[in-house]
Structures are given as structure tokens and as C-alpha cells.
Amino acid sequence: MSKEITRGAELSLRELTVELGGREILRGIDLHVKPGEFISIVGRSGSGKSTLLRVLAGLETHTRGELKVGAPPIVMFQEPRLLPWRSVLQNVGLGLRDPDPRRGLEVLAQVGLADRAKDYPSTLSGGQRQRVALARALMHRPEVLLLDEPFGALDALTRISAQKLVEGLWRERGFSALLVTHDVEEAVLLGDHVLVLDDGRFVFREHVTLPRPRVRNSAEVGRIAARVLNAIFDSGREDADEPPRAAESGAEHQPSGANIWPNFARGETP
């Protein structure tokens, strides 16, 4: 199997504002992703994280600000979104003028599904379908991979192996990755940086320097996850007009005294 190394592309947002239906979903956010970085973005539903990803993917347009994406991004959605009427191999080659079946089989082998190339997606399990979607993304040699909660619909065990698979391929190929999720532990396990989005702004940023692969349920991961979780809960308690500016000031986030879920949010590290 040939190893493919793709250099990741740069992503840069400045003062990016997105209005949808007269409502500001994203309010002037700044983000810089260096080539090959893995960025995790967490936030509760309605925080604008999916909109951010859709703008980067070119599925929504921004209202104000600057958006630079160094290479055409490839998206992995929460649903596999395979064409039911095409075989697994045909799905993997979607969008390529003249897909090379040998390469299609190679990327399928990388996700462990080379033997299902001729089957229709309806015969695969949910986890297998998501792996085909990943193979389809890899087929395009992505320099930027956008992940919109791609593990959210998988059962716990499948999710763990899918996360490992994505991380392994990312380390091998070196593309830039941006993961949107509401699973805080997942964000910490995979991200070089974890950002918390709330009400259209980044309110928290954590640079995760733990060595990879990171150990699920380890004390370090747990501590960072608890800090991130705290940031999410704290931000929700503030008035929408006065969001905390932790991310912009670059200051360490200080958990405020009055937390509505103190025990859960500060989660004792095991």
C-alpha cells in the first residue's frame, strides 16, 4: 500500500460574521489553523458550531469578515450520506472525473473495507458506512478535512475505533482537521487545540499538549475535559450580551464561583 502524504492547508478567519434569517449566528470570530493542525470545536447545540463548519465548507456564505481556506475542504457529516444506488467503490470515487479503482480499493483497505467494495451501502452497518464516508474523503487527498460530529450517531465501541482511525490517518497524512462535536472528551482526545463556541463567539481555548495517542479516561485527559466542560457551563450562565472573552484575551480560564452544576462540571478526576 502506497503511503500518501498530503500537506495540510491553512485556514484563517478574521472577524467572521454570519447572519442567517436575520439572526447573527457567528459574531466576528477569529481562528487560525496552521497546516496539519487538528482543531476541536465544542459547544452546546445552537452555539453556531455547525454553521461555522458549513461556512468553511462553502455551504453557507458569510456576511462580514474574512475567510481564507488554503485548499478545497472535504466534509464528513454526522450521517455517512452515501449514495444508496452506487456500490461502495463507486461512492468512494464520487466527484472524481476518472476514479482509479485501484486507489479506491487502497483507501477502502485503509478503513478496513476493501472486501465490501462491490456491495451496496444498505448492506453495511452504521459504523461501516461512516468508514466508507471517510474513505471517500481520503480518496480526494484532502488538505483540509472538516468533521461535523461524524462519530455522533455511532455506538460507543464503534465510536472509539472510528476516532482512532481518523486520528491515525490524520497523523499519517498530515491534513488539517477541524472537528465539531459536543463530546468534550472526544475533543480533548483528538484536538491540538480545543475551542469552546458559545452564542457565536469563542469563549475558551485550550492548547492540548498531551502526547498521542492520548489515553481515554486518563487523569490528564479528564482534567482538561473538566476545564472545557466548565467553560461551556459558565458561558451559558452569562447574559448573551456579555459573553466571557477568555479566548480573545488569551487568559487562563478561571472557573467562577457560582456554577450551577459544580460537582458534575468540575468532575473529580479518577
Added chain:
Amino acid sequence: MTGVRLRRRLAPWIAPLVLLAVWELASRTGILPKNLLPAPLEVARAFVRSVSRGDLLVHLGVSALRAGVGMLIGAGIGLALGLLTGLSRKLQLVFDTPLQMMRAVPALALVPLVILWFGLGETAKLFIVAVTVMFPVYLNTFHGVRSVDPQLIEMARTYHVSGFAMYREVILPGALPSILVGLRFALGMSWLVLIVAETIGAEQGLGYVAMNAREFMQMDILVLTIVLWAILGKLADVLAGSVEQRLLPWQPRSQRMAAE
């Protein structure tokens, strides 16, 4: 073949066979007067007589040709209109309401006009068939195109699929199950409407045979045409079903059964 599958194959035929037996019995015992309804065996005899004379096959052949050609024209137009209105809101605004209104008009009401326009020839008959089968194909194509999963279209767009490739890869295959449902309806209706179309100056065809039998009170022939219609309708359905299976191999079996 396992016993269960055999039973499943045979089950649909139980009711018609029991009905035939009861009917024959009722005729023989005189409960059912023969001038009101001939016995099944008499109908069978009429069938054998017509086949051996050779004219029944000619009538069936002529009818099949009319149904087939009318079907091709009508389904073609319905498909094109359905694709156009399905893909463009503007065209939908222009075409949908008049088409829906035309759909409500019974074919029988058109006959005098059609005779005026096209005379008594083949064109008039084909017109009736084509107009009738057009609507189910149009409606189902339109709904098929509209119900293509927007998530798939969005996904394809992120992979830079657009224009004709979008139709070929996503929209047409997505609409195909619905289009085939329309064709299935149309195929059945193309036979049914012959009873109307072949009243227009016809000298051959199943509709002509039925009309003739009615005029001359040939009850055995009349019932024979009714039975033939039932069998041909079933055959058309089986044909459509096998076309469906061939064109939709990707559909899981359970889904296909549910659609039937």
C-alpha cells in the same frame, strides 16, 4: 423451493380459484341464470373457439400495440414534464395547475372532441391512451425529483458534483423508485383505457370485441374479455415489478416489499 415459499406463491390464487368453483357450481345448479352470467366453462369454451379461429390473438396484438405506443408517447411526455417541474419552481408554477386540472377530466368526456380533431383513425386511440398514462408518470416523477434527499445533494455539492453529473449521480437515481411506481400505474391504465379508446371507429382490438359482444348480447364473449382484462392487468403488473427489481438492485428487499 421451501414449503413456506411455495405456499406464498400459491396463496394469491386461492381466492380466484374458489370463486371460479363457486361460480361454476352456482351455474350448474341453476342458482345463477345462464342468461345473466355464463358459467366459467362456457367462457373457457368461447376462449378456445376464438383462439382456434385465430381472431382473438389478432385483437390482443392490435390492442397491445395501441397500449404500447400510447404508453411510450404518454409516459415520455409525463416523464419530461415531471423532471422539468420537479427541477424548477418556475416551471412548476406554470405547468402544475393546468396539468392537475386536466388530470381530473375523464377520458370518456374527451372522446367527441378527439373524434373531431383526429377522426376515427389510430391517432385518436393513441391520443386517448397517451393522455391517460401521462398523468401518473408526471405526478410520480415530479414527487420523485422533489423527494430526493437534500442531504445527498448537499454532500455531492461539497464534492463538486454539479450540472448534468448531479442529475446522473443523485437526482435521477433518487427519483427512480417513484418514477417506476408511476410507470406501473401507467402500464395498468394503458390497458384499461382501451375500452374507451377502442370505441372510436375500431374494427379490431379488445375494446372492440367487448363493445361488439355487448351489442349482440354475447355474454360468454363479454365475460371472456373481462377475464382477459384481469389477467392482462396482472401480467402488466408482474412485468413492471420485474423491471423494478432489475433497475433498483440497490434497494433492500424489505423496502421493495413494503412498496408493493
